[in-house]
Amino acid sequence: MPTPQPIPVETAGGIYLPGADLWLDPHRKQDFAFVSHAHADHFARHATILCSPNTAALIRARYGGAREYIELDFGEGLEREGHRIELVPAGHTLGSAMIHITRQTDGASLLYTGDFKTRPGLSAEPPGLKGADTLIMETTFGLPKYIFPPAEEVRAATLRFCREALAAGAVPVLLGYSFGKAQEIMAMLAGGGLEVSVHDKVAELLPVYRAAGVEFPEHRPIDPASIAGKVLVMPPGARRPPAPEGSAGFRVAMFSGWGIDPSARYRYRCDEVFPLSDHADYRDSLRFVDDVSPRRVLTTHGYAAEFAADLRHRGYEAWSLRGDDQLEFGGDGFGRGGVEIEP
Numbered sequence: 166m167p168t169p170q171p172i173p174v175e176t177a178g179g180i181y182l183p184g185a186d187l188w189l190d191p192h193r194k195q196d197f198a199f200v201s202h203a204h205a206d207h208f209a210r211h212a213t214i215l216c217s218p219n220t221a222a223l224i225r226a227r228y229g230g231a232r233e234y235i236e237l238d239f240g241e242g243l244e245r246e247g248h249r250i251e252l253v254p255a256g257h258t259l260g261s262a263m264i265h266i267t268r269q270t271d272g273a274s275l276l277y278t279g280d281f282k283t284r285p286g287l288s289a290e291p292p293g294l295k296g297a298d299t300l301i302m303e304t305t306f307g308l309p310k311y312i313f314p315p316a317e318e319v320r321a322a323t324l325r326f327c328r329e330a331l332a333a334g335a336v337p338v339l340l341g342y343s344f345g346k347a348q349e350i351m352a353m354l355a356g357g358g359l360e361v362s363v364h365d366k367v368a369e370l371l372p373v374y375r376a377a378g379v380e381f382p383e384h385r386p387i388d389p390a391s392i393a394g395k396v397l398v399m400p401p402g403a404r405r406p407p408a409p410e411g412s413a414g415f416r417v418a419m420f421s422g423w424g425i426d427p428s429a430r431y432r433y434r435c436d437e438v439f440p441l442s443d444h445a446d447y448r449d450s451l452r453f454v455d456d457v458s459p460r461r462v463l464t465t466h467g468y469a470a471e472f473a474a475d476l477r478h479r480g481y482e483a484w485s486l487r488g489d490d491q492l493e494f495g496g497d498g499f500g501r502g503g504v505e506i507e508p
């Protein structure tokens with residue numbers, strides 16, 4: 166049987182598959198689009214959204230609004246324009262999905278990762294995998310220096326940070342984005358014997374997580390009158406209550422893959438940056454490509470050109486979707502080099 170032609174991919178105004186008439190995480194409103202997960206940089210107010218049921222629940226909770234959803238369970242099939250569509254857990258946040266597409270005439274296939282992580286977390290569905298001829302992947306941490314420590318090490322360091330702060334009479338503050346990272350931090354605190362207070366922006370999504378079976382420690386809303394002795398979990402931009410009188414102030418930790426960079430502490434203006442990410446690190450990304458075993462790789466986000474060049478050295482046909490493989494970062498809305506918009 167001859168090798169099928171790859172599934173065509175267009176990149177003007179976002180990633181679009183003309184054969185299946187399908188937009189993938191477009192920034193601009195469309196009649197019909199796949200939304201890989203509920204982070205703001207992957208969502209727009211499309212008329213009809215194809216996504217996992219948990220992502221639909223999170224979009225409703227985060228953004229409200231009336232729209233149509235086609236909720237596809239992981240592993241369940243959907244036909245569209247002569248293509249079979251299936252969602253695969255992406256391991257990035259609760260509900261996050263990769264989309265796998267097979268052209269029915271000749272079996273050509275494509276996997277789009279959205280944001281993804283290959284190590285299981287505490288607050289997302291365990292990541293899956295499906296082979297494809299074309300792989301479109303995010304490469305936020307696509308440089309060799311981004312190798313993340315085991316999550317259990319980060320958890321132990323976090324509990325130590327909190328206990329030491331409390332012992333010194335300070336209030337530990339753990340900062341994570343209100344959707345995804347903050348819930349992962351909370352899940353990490355389970356069983357740690359700490360009193361936890363949670364910002365409203367984080368708390369409002371917890372019912373969706375609980376319905377999905379994620380377990381959290383006992384917690385209360387943040388009450389400015391009684392934060393002494395508590396661990397606060399908050400989004401980075403939220404206003405902190407005044408430090409309790411007579412206390413040693415706050416000790417603040419951020420959670421981000423950029424914590425690998427020694428300067429991250431200064432950039433985030435906090436005492437500690439724990440390298441806890443909801444993305445694949447460099448080594449996991451390489452292994453992922455080998456496992457998908459594609460004939461062609463297209464990279465997007467972060468170090469897209471660098472990671473594509475790296476893959477070419479390893480014998481893959483690989484290109485950045487920005488088409489800037491000879492240049493540094495472009496500014497066309499795909500690249501997020503060095504800046505974490507939402508994790």
Ligand SMILES: [Zn+2]
Binds near residue numbers: 204507508
């Ligand atoms: Zn994301």
